Amino acid sequence: MTHPLDSIFAALADPTRREILRMLLEDDMAVTDVAHPFAMSLAAISKHLTILVSAGLITQEKRGRVKWCKLEPDALRAAAIWMQSFGQFEPVNLDAFEAFLSHELQVQTQIDPIPTP
Amino acid sequence: MTHPLDSIFAALADPTRREILRMLLEDDMAVTDVAHPFAMSLAAISKHLTILVSAGLITQEKRGRVKWCKLEPDALRAAAIWMQSFGQFEPVNLDAFEAFLSHELQVQTQIDPIPTP
DNA sequence: CCGATCGTCAACCGATCGGTTGAATATGGG
DNA sequence: CCCATATTCAACCGATCGGTTGACGATCGG
Known part of the structure; x- marks a missing residue:
């Protein structure tokens, strides 16, 4: 009924869920430990985790x-492949990646409206 | 307050919007022409387009x-780079890409059929 | 000028989202 | 056995989403 990419991209659209994925990139974690850094209830995190599981x-x-929660990076493959079809850009650019990560950390707490030229 | 990736991934989470992007991959299009293949009102497509514009x-x-609507594939770069951080998978796998595309074409049912050769 | 075309706006609708709270269900430790 | 810990469930809430319809402003062609 709904395309797998729907749930994958929808899951990635929330900053809390992206941060959870980033945390799980380092190691597997229990639900309570996943919830610990966030300023929201355990039930809310439990819901976020359910969404991430549904998206695979x-x-x-x-x-x-x-x-225990475990990252499944292969699930991102479909999304990455879909985006590749729009990418004249080179597949991996580690310099751009590092630049982006440092920008990512700054943007977490600041207002950053959409650039509309 | 909201991260740019929020709006990019949210925009990609809708199959209509992904199909619009795929159409624009071939050529720039007028709003009416974008709307033509879809079984929904012009106003609905107009809303989808503003969401895509907001996401850049x-x-x-x-x-x-x-x-005229024009694809901006560079906007996907940030999302692609973010996903690369989860990728133990090799950057481009063309076999998987073709397999995915054939599956993609089968799943599209909400729009007028695409002539499959 | 007139009528048709292009596109958006505004109001409305049901459904889903992201969060809360409080109760419920396992399970483990002493 | 009792209690604390780990996690989910259920109901509720306001906000947003994806769609509709009808009216509206702009612009083109004859």
Whole structure:
């Protein structure tokens, strides 16, 4: 019914969920630990994680009381491939990547309206 | 307050908007012509286009009565770069790309059929 | 000038989103 | 066994989304 890209891009459209993915890039995490840095309820994070699971971007495995969250970077492949079709730009540019990351960190807390020339 | 990636990914999350981008990949188009293949009102397409403009994915230029829409593939660069950070996967995999495209064509059902050779 | 075309605006609609709170369900430790 | 911990569920809320319809301003052609 709905295209897989719908849920993948929709999941990526929220900054909280992108930050969760960034955290999981470093290591697998329990739900409570994922929630810890955020200023919102555990239930809200639990919902975000459900959305990420539905999009296939993460998987969860329950061991005992603890549910572990694991990044599934392959799910981004479809989205990356789709975007490649619009990319005259070269596939990987690590310089641009680092420049972007430093900009990313600054932008987190500042107002940054859409550039409309 | 909102990150540029928010609006880019949100814009990409809708299949109508992705299809519009795909159409604009071939050539610049007037708003009416963009709307033509879709089974929805012109006003709805006009809204989709403003969302794409806000995300920076397209630009519009009015010449006479006609407003021309132009793809801005550079806007996808930020999103592509962000996704690269999750990619242990190799930058471009053309086999996977073709496989994905054939699947993509099958899934599109909400618009008028595309002549498949 | 007149009528048709191009495109947006405004109001409205139901559905979904992102968040809250409070209760409920496992599970583990002492 | 009891209690704390880990996580989800359910109901609710305001805001936003994706769509409609009808009216409207601009612009072109004859």
